Amino acid sequence: MAGKSGIAPTFGLMQDWPLTLDKFIEHARRWHGTREIVSRFADGHIERRNYIQIYDDAMRISGALLANAIGIGDRVATLAMNSADHLSAWYGIAGIGALYHTLNPRLFQDQLVYIVNHADDRLIFADGMFAPILAALLPRCPRVRRVVFLTPPAQPVELPVPAVALKDFVAGHDGIYPWGQFDERSAAGLCYTSGTTGLPKGVMYSHRSNFLHAMTSIQPDVLNLSSADTILAIVPMFHANAWGLAFATPGIGANLILPGPCLDGASVHELIINENVTFAAGVPTVWLALLDYLDAQGLGLGSLKRVIIGGSAMPERMLHRFRERGVEVTHAWGMTEMSPMGTVCTLTPRIAALPFEEQVPYRMKQGRPLFTVDMRLVDEDGKVLPHDAKTVGHLQVRGPGVTRAYLGEDRDVLDAEGWFDTGDIATICPLGFMQITDRAKDVIKSGGEWISSLEIESAVSMHEKVALAAAIGVPHPKWAERPVLFLTLKPGEQGEPEEFITFLTGRIAKWWLPDAVYFLDEIPVGATGKVDKKKLRTMVTETEEGGLSAVNSE
C-alpha cells in the first residue's frame, strides 16, 4: 500500500502490511523453520533443506543481486527445473523488488531470444543442463550480463558473458538485506505465453496478485493445503508460477518436494513413496507416464491422497485409474494470464452425494470459479449468455490475479467492464460448473454450428488403443468446416480409421463424426505440452503428398 501519506479520514485504522512475497518465506522461517524442501537432481541424487535455509539462501542471493546493480523493476531470468535453489532465487529476486522471469527451456530458440530481449533480462539463473541452450541464445541477447549456474554444466561451455556457480555468486553476501520495502502492486514475476500463433506475450505478475492467488489456492475447496501435507510440485516453476505452489507451500509450512528434471514414472513414483507425498500437482502427460509405470510394475501410490490436474484437459480414464488406487483427482483450469488458476472442480455437496459414476460428468468439467475469480460467457457481440450447460460462448474472467495488459503493449486487453477474454469457448451449467469446449481459434464451425474439438478428443480417448487424439477443422465447400481427427496409438497397437468412427458413433452427435482419421507416430506438441493444431492444419493440406491414411474424405 502507499503508506501513511495516502491515508484518508474515512480509512480504517488497521496496520499497513503490504502483500509482498517475502512474507511467505519469512512466515515459513519463523513458524515452520524445520519443514523440508527436498530437491531431486538430474543424476538422481537428493538434497534436503528446510525453510530457514531457503530463507538464508534467498537473502544471500538478494545481497549478491544488489551488488550486481540489480534493483527494483529489473528482470532476472531463470532457466531451470524445480529445485530448492530455484525457489531461493525467486525469493531472493522478488524480495528486493526485481522480477523473476521464468524461461521455458522447451521453447524454440527464436522464441527464447525474442523473450529474453523483450523482457530486457539482465542476469540468468540456469541449470547446467541448459548450458547448450544458453550458448546458442546469449550471442543474440546482448543485454544479458551474467549467468549464475544453479547446477554445474556437464561439460565446460563457452558463453559470451561471465558465468559463475551460485555458491561463488553469493559468497560474502551474508548480511540482512531489506525485503519488501515497496508498493505491493510492484511487479514480482514475468512469464511469457507462447501460443502457437503470434509472438510470445509477457504477463507481469505483481506481488499482490501472486499473494492473493496463493491465499486462495490454499483453501479447502481449491488445493486444500495444510501444514500436514507433503506437496510434490511436478508442474514446472516455468509453467505459470507452478500454480502458486512456491508461495502457498511456505505460507502454510508444508514439506515441498521438487522433482527437478526427473519426471519419468519410476522417478516420480520413487519420490511419492520415499517422501510420503500427500498431494501432487501436474499436467496429464506426467500422470499418464506414472500410471503406465504403476500398471507395468504392479505398484501403488503410498500416502498420496490428492492429485490436481491442469494445463490441459484430463482424459476420463485418468480419473478412474487414480481412483482405483485410492487417489482423489481434481480437475482444474487456468492460464498464464490468471496467475494461473481460474476454476477447480470441487464438487458441491449435492453432487458429492451422488454415486461416483453420476459424479463423473461433473468431475470431467473444469469446475467452479475460485473466490477472487469472476467468470461469464458472452456471445460474439458481448451479450451475456445463460448458465444452462448447453449454450456455448466466449469465456471471460475478472479478478486480482487476472492480467490487464501485456508487457510492452500500451493498451489494456480488458473490455469496458474489466473483463478479460480467455480465448476459450465454454459452457457453464446451472450448478456453476464450467466446461471448456475449445480454444476459440480451434473451434470447428460446421454449417453455422460449433463442434467441440475437445469433446471429440475426449470421447475417442476412451478407446483403449488411443494414446493421444487431436481434432481440427478443415475447410469444406458446403459446411464451411468439417472435423478431422489425428490419432497416435499406444506402442504396438494398430488400427483402421473405421473402427474409431464406429467407436465414436453414439458417443458424440452424428454430424460431429470426423470426415477423416489420420494416424501419426507422434502428434506435434508445443513447448507447454499442448497439441500444436496449427501444425496439424498444415499437415492436412500436405496430405496428398505426405501419404497419410484417410477415410471418409469426400
Place this chain on the structure above:
Amino acid sequence: MAGKSGIAPTFGLMQDWPLTLDKFIEHARRWHGTREIVSRFADGHIERRNYIQIYDDAMRISGALLANAIGIGDRVATLAMNSADHLSAWYGIAGIGALYHTLNPRLFQDQLVYIVNHADDRLIFADGMFAPILAALLPRCPRVRRVVFLTPPAQPVELPVPAVALKDFVAGHDGIYPWGQFDERSAAGLCYTSGTTGLPKGVMYSHRSNFLHAMTSIQPDVLNLSSADTILAIVPMFHANAWGLAFATPGIGANLILPGPCLDGASVHELIINENVTFAAGVPTVWLALLDYLDAQGLGLGSLKRVIIGGSAMPERMLHRFRERGVEVTHAWGMTEMSPMGTVCTLTPRIAALPFEEQVPYRMKQGRPLFTVDMRLVDEDGKVLPHDAKTVGHLQVRGPGVTRAYLGEDRDVLDAEGWFDTGDIATICPLGFMQITDRAKDVIKSGGEWISSLEIESAVSMHEKVALAAAIGVPHPKWAERPVLFLTLKPGEQGEPEEFITFLTGRIAKWWLPDAVYFLDEIPVGATGKVDKKKLRTMVTETEEGGLSAVNSE
C-alpha cells in the same frame, strides 16, 4: 487500490480489483446462490433464505441508507443477535462505504451511551428484544436519527427518534446501487473493546483487513471451511466480527446457521441436528451449557465434526467431552484488535502422530500464528525473548488484521517496528505453540516471579465440583503479591478450601498454591463473558466484613 492514477512503471500488469467486502456476497450470489442462511428467532421460529436473497436484501438496505443520507464514512450501529437480516444489514451498510458498528447489548448503559456518541452513530438497526435498552439509551444519544427494527419489539416502545420496521425502511428501494466504489483501505466496521478498566476503545476495521482475515480463516489449518460445510455461528456478530464468519461463509458458499438469542443447550442441540451442522464456533460458556444438556438428556451431536473455541481459555475437560462425542475441538485465540484471530491450535504433523493424551498439553495451548499474523514475546524493556516454552513475556503481534490506532486517538498504538502489544502474557514453545498465561493486568507477581492465574484456574477446573474458577493476586508484605482463588461450585456441591488446595498440590508449583480459597454463588463476569477480576480484587479487600471463608491466610 488507488486506481490507475497511482500506477508506477515498476508495477505489475494485473487487474485493479479492490478487496472490498461486497465481493464476498457477490460471489455467493453468483456461484452459491441457493445455499441457505437459516435464522432462529427469540420465539423459536426459523426462517430460511439463500445468498441471492441476502444479496437482494442488502442491496435494498443500501438504497434505503443512501436515501437517508448515509454515505461513505458514516457509522450505522447494529444492536442485534445473529440473523439473516443482521447479515444483510452488514453488507448493505459496508457496500456503500458506511461502517457497521456492532453494539454489545450486554454492556452497561453508560458504556453504550459513551460508545454510540463516541462513534457518532447516525442510525441503529436493532432487534425488538433490545427496545428497552434503546428507550434508556437514546435520550442520551442526541445524534442518532432513526431506529430500524429487524424484529418487532414485544410491546410498543416510546423512543425519542422515529422507529421503523426493516421492510418499511427498504420499501421502494429495489434498484441496483453501486457497491465498493472506494479504496479498499476504507473503514468497513467498528467494534469497541470493553475492558474492565478505562473507557471503551473503538477498533475500526477496513474492508481490506476484514477481507484478508476472512481469506486466512478459510484455510485448512485455520477454520478449514468448505462449500460442503454447514456453519453454526454461535459467536455473536457483535463479538469481534463473529470471528470473520460473516465474510468467510459466503466467500466459500457454505450454509450459515444463525441461532439468534437461543443459545441454551436444547436450542443449540436442536439446530445442530436439524440443520446437519458440520462446524460450529463459540465461546466456552455456550459449549458448557450444550455439553451439560447432552449429558442430562443422553444425546449426541449428529453430523457435527469440528468446533472452534475462543473468546476465553477452554477448560481441559471440554476437549475430552467433545472428543467422547466424536467432535474435534480446536482452541483459538484472538482479540477485537486483531479482526480477531491470532492463533489457532492446529497440530503439527509430529504432534498429531502422538497418542491423544500426549497431544493434550499442546491442544490446551492457544496455538500457532495464522499466516498474515506475526508474533513475538518481549520483556519489560522490549528485548525479544526465546521460544522455549518456559520464558514468559509480553505478547506482541503484527499483520494486516491488527489495529494500529483506536478511533479518535491521535497516536498509533504500535512500537517503532510496528508491533502491537496485546496486553497478554504468554510463552511460546520451540514448535511455535503460544500459550497465554495471563492478562498483563491480571498477572500475579510474587517474590519477583510471575505466577499464572490462568494455570491455577485451569488446574483447579479439573476438580469435579468446580463450575468456574478465578485466581487473583492480593498484596502481601513479604512477597509483594500472593495468589488467592475464587470458586463457584456446581449446583448442589459443597466444599472446603482444604480439598482444593490438596487437589492443586502436585498439579502446580508449590509456591503457586493459593493463600486463600473463597466460594461465591456467582463469580462476576463482564459484558463479554470474561471474569471481572477488578471486582474480585475489591471483594478481597472487603473480606473481613463480607464474611467469605478463607484458608491459609497468614
